[in-house]
Amino acid sequence: MQRIDSNHMNERVFELTGYRREDFSVCLGCKICASVCTVNDLAINVNPQDILLSLFMGKAVDKAHPLFRYCTNCYQCTNACPWGIRIPEVIRAVRESLGMETLFERVFKGSVGIWGRVYEPYIFLKTGLFLAREGYLRYMPRWTGYMSFHLPKKVKIKTGS
């Protein structure tokens, strides 16, 4: 656990989520969110309430909490929560304010910030090395297809059937 200026961090989280502190400090501690959390399908013990509790106690958040890595933003917790606390948004905000996002996420957001859409050349330019190193490219068998859009017609590579 890393100690940082927790109060400052917390304020930033509230700002990023567009949430006021009082909106998620209503947490009753009923652990309904943990019971429906899809991350727990992977046999990982997570309780989103841990994060909320350390936030409203003004304590440093445990960076190693599995939710920061595995949360899929499915909003099941928000649906089930009696108070409708938007936990995925809180998690995203903590990730952003603690600099826990991957390079890809940062660049993706940057692209949206600049062009208002996902502009692949920018993303590949910025993250190509990262994607190659982390082995993400094999999940994109047709990535050349995207690239061909920017190539002269003659050189266009035929892909697929």
Place this chain on the structure above:
Amino acid sequence: MKILIIGGGISGISAAKVALGKRHDVTILESQGVPGGLMARIANCRVGFKTFFDEIREKKGLTVINGACIEKVKRVGMGFSVGLDNGQVLDADRVIISAGLTPYDPVEYKGKRVLTSLEYDSVIDQRQGELPSDFHKIAFFLCVGSRSKEYPLCSSVCCSYTIREIKWTLQRAKPEITVFYNDLRFFGQEFFMERAFRDSGVRFIRANSRYFDEDDDGVTVRFYAGGGIKEERFNYAVLAIGLRPNPELKKLASLFGFSLNEYGFVREDRPLTTDAEGVYVSGGALEPMNIKDSILTGFGAGFLASMDGDTRDDLISYNNIIYREEPPAFDISDSGHNIYLFYLATENPGHAYLYEYVSARYIEAARMLKREKKDVYVVTRNMVTPSYAEIDYEQARREGVVFIHLEEEEQAFFDNSVFKITGCGRDITIENPRIIRLDDYIDGLKEKEFLSLYRSEPQLRWSPTKWNRKRYHIGFIRHPRDKRWEDRERLGAIGEITLNMIEERVLPQVNEERCSGCGSCKNACPHEAIEIELKQKDLAIFGPNPTTFIPIAHIREDTCAGCGLCVSTCPSDSISMEAQEFLGLENS
């Protein structure tokens, strides 16, 4: 006077009882086929309701209209002309709204194996025959459809109802029972029941779940407890559903011209009175409340509606038999601490009756301290904030008071000016706080005679404020809880006194010639109403002492409940039962 009571539930019937006793014409309007309301839907309460209703069913002046709704209302002078949907038109001088509560319907979770508490009630109802063959593991889930964003009030009865359902289940079978709770909000002596069930193997888990994976022969529930996620299979899952305001109240409000509050309940102008002239309110139309309180408010509204003009003088005339006490002051003297910690937990079920009162005081104090920019923690096993108190609790959470809920396995201890919570995966330390404990407050209350501690559940239900025949407890000394109840209890007590005055009292009489003063009646009396007195008596024989003292049983009328045990115990048949006039008001 003609009094119209809308709603034939338990509070409507209680109001009718008082009004009939004052010899008014009473009409009960019930929208369903038979009177009964929510109370009669509970199998074990049906008989109680029927007995209570049978006492007035045949009374002159009572009309019960079943299966009818109000179509239009016209104000005629001080009264109303009420048109029903079957064409009937009723005249009423006073109206009592006792429309009751509507149970929440959890459609998204309900199924064949996931039942609501009312559905489960009919499963364990003896009249429905045998229990299902697979009745081995049952789970109860509290706070379904209450204490949430859309309905922020606590329903205040689901916990008590659940503990009774456990009792009724255990009377018939011995399944493994697990209770998933957020807070256990019991009333007085029910904390002893909780302790007894814990000892006999009922599991209590401080966690809740909405993960119900249901198939033909069971339901798999996932929950987070003890620092890890767990999956368990149950035969049945029971959802303790919340109680919400009756949607019909909206229509009634526009017809009669009274107003509702933001949660959909009737706004109480003065105690048990709406802001429309001549319209009174009782029971579940006020807020979610249990049967005891419904009867109490029913008595109160019945009394109010049957009084002419100003009731203030009447209230004063009852003051010598109504007993109230000011609660001891609760103050946190400023000690220069920056961190305050309220520790709301007790291991003694005999102290737990104070949870409700102390929770409210702690929340009040915590919010005040928070406004002074202090760090405030409330470490709690049970936060008992029923109905409207839940709003203050929510506000306190929003204002930044940190509530730490102790799990079952967790231990809290105070060590070298550091407060520590350990167990199940999380360690919380709070350094150098000023600690305020529940047990400290209790020390000043050892000698108090709280009515709710001395009376059993049925006694409290049918005579909600009676301490003895010359003393009726209201407010803090009846049961420690929110201040708004005291005024309602005052009216309820007067209603109850009215009923007791009407009732013919049957009290045992001692035949002093035959009594030998053996004391067997004294030993038999469950109410300690008999004492052996020494009576002076002249002796018929000559001697140095012409008079002597002989022991004779004396029955204290104010304590005697008229149960008749002494009559059957007396070896010389010298006690007999005789009808007597009620003596409660002879001093006034």
